[in-house]
Amino acid sequence: MRREIELNGLKVFYHRVCEANNPKTAVLFLHGWGGSSSSWEPNISELKKHFDCIAIDLPGFGISDTPESVWGVAEYAEYINTFASALGIHKFVLVGKSFGGRVSLYYANKWPKTLLGLVLVAAAGVERPGIWTNMKVSVATLGKSLVKKVLPALEASIRQIFYDSTGVKRDESDYKWELKKIVTRTDLSEIARNINVPTLIVWGEDDNILPLGVGRKLHRLIKESQFTLIKGGHNAHIESTDDFNSIVLDYLAHL
Secondary structure, X not given: OEEEEEEOOEEEEEEEEOOOOOOOOEEEEEXXXXXXXXXXXXXXXXXXXXXXXXXXXXXXXXXXXXXXXXOOHHHXXXXXXXXXXXXXXXXXXXXXXXXXXXXXXXXXXHOHHHEEEEEEEOOOOOOOOOHHHHHHHHHHHHHHHHHHHHOHHHHHHHHHHHHHHHOOOOOOOHHHHHHHHHHOOOOOHHHHHOOOOOEEEEEEOOOOOOOHHHHHHHHHHOOOOEEEEEOOOOOHHHHOHHHHHHHHHHHHHOO
16 A cells, blocks of 8 residues: 655655564565665565565655755665654564665664664675776766756757767666765675674576676675575566565565
């Protein structure tokens, strides 16, 4: 069921569903960069039989409000803490995919006592952007500044030419572009090293967005974490829904 709540001046939307009379625990899902709370529907359809499942449209994504200033990972994690408290879930399992995994890493390090477990699905945060990636971000930032100063009337057209010619992925909003520049330059390796929450890491065998090496690095950094491969790419939790759901259910059963 889709619901809404206003916290810290932002209206956010979320799904909350549970078919169990006595759910074992709450499970809070954080979507990836191009996703929303709906991204988890194939997984929640199974997990809702046993757990209180909650999936949020993160601020600036889906149909939730966008923050007035550009947030970083810390601000998103803080908002999740506020959100969970407002919903009355003080002990839960956090599931984060890609960008949501990045936020989950930070959250698990700062508020470990609120978590029964952590599930990271193709989680970002410990990959190191290459020289070419950093160069494209720097050039894009400079290009945007010059266009606004010199040719504001042609800004939209020139920006599209720039994106097409450089291969930089265009986001649908300036907010997401500014956010991307912040979070992709935030290395959470030390934070991952300090996590002591029971952690399951699930990765797609053919993920070409965050390659397998990133997942293995995350596994090495997080003490006593479990690492499991499933068929599929960056959205393997959807591409191999049955396998993913089975793995997560087994993990949750042993917490």
